[in-house]
Amino acid sequence: MITHVVFDFDGTLANSLNVAIALYNEIAEKKRYGKMTADNLAELRGMTVRERCKRLGVPLYMLPWVGVRVGRGYRSAVQTIEFNEGIPELLKELRGRGLELLILSTNDEENIRAVLKRHSAEEWVKDLYCGGGIFGKARRLRALMKRTGLRPEQLVYVGDEHRDVVACKEVGVKVIAVRWGADTEALLKQAGPDYIAEHPAEIAECLGHWSTPAPAPAVH
The missing domain is CATH 3.40.50.1000 (HAD superfamily/HAD-like)
Structure with a gap:
């Protein structure tokens, strides 16, 4: 039961997806990864996490670091x-x-x-x-x-x-x-x-x- x-x-x-995307894009600009945009978001939503990383040029081993950075930025956006x-x-x-x-x-x-x-x-x-x-x-x-x-x-x-x-x-x-x-x-x-x-x-x-x-x- x-x-x-x-x-x-x-x-x-x-x-909160728009918040997460904005925080990721800040990181992407600094690390020269591909950004999530209005032009590619529909395509990315149809991909697994591994496929998205390949598409955006984000090494899989960097995901934990990216996640921590997004989490820190998230705190300042909680009120929204x-x-x-x-x-x-x-x-x-x-x-x-x-x-x-x-x-x-x-x-x-x-x-x-x-x-x-x-x-x-x-x-x-x-x-x-x-x-x-x-x-x-x-x-x-x-x-x-x-x-x-x-x-x-x-x-x-x-x-x-x-x-x-x-x-x-x-x-x-x-x-x-x-x-x-x-x-x-x-x-x-x-x-x-x-x-x-x-x-x-x-x-x-x-x-x-x-x-x-x-x-x-x-x-x-």
């Missing part, structure tokens, strides 16, 4: 970051059903807590699991389950990236991919999520179906 919903943060809950439309209503509904809500993100805990506090949403989220490498979500999902004693069938992960889906498949956790985040629907489909949501309300509906016990067989 599903008891916990684990959310990605940036792109999934928070409308809003939830995606429909997210507050979704979180309230899921908590009302008795589901526990967690966040697992590569962003810094300090940044996420600042956004939650600004929107008076701290009480909706039971715990945060933050940091780690950009390709380390499977490892962190395993660590989360070990720490909490939860089994894979008790969790659903909600994320906006191809790598989120791949990580969940690796550890046997159901995953809902969202269309309003970083990656295109076509790219998400390649990874094979259990469901793709177009609007936050669909997440609640999907979880309702998954949480409803199958009807008992008729007795004759």
Whole structure:
């Protein structure tokens, strides 16, 4: 039975992709990497992280450093970051059903807590699991389950990236991919999520179906 919903943060809950792109472009200018622009963004959204790095000339070994620099810049932009439309209503509904809500993100805990506090949403989220490498979500999902004693069938992960889906498949956790985040629907489909949501309300509906016990067989 599903008891916990684990959310990605940036792109999934928070409308912060423009902030992340602007911070990345500042780094790209200094390091002479390719920039994300209106002309290439649609193309980049259809690529995996590794493919984007190749397209922009960012060495994979530099990703942790880039992530740290973006995280530092993010702190100064916290006051501008809003939830995606429909997210507050979704979180309230899921908590009302008795589901526990967690966040697992590569962003810094300090940044996420600042956004939650600004929107008076701290009480909706039971715990945060933050940091780690950009390709380390499977490892962190395993660590989360070990720490909490939860089994894979008790969790659903909600994320906006191809790598989120791949990580969940690796550890046997159901995953809902969202269309309003970083990656295109076509790219998400390649990874094979259990469901793709177009609007936050669909997440609640999907979880309702998954949480409803199958009807008992008729007795004759």
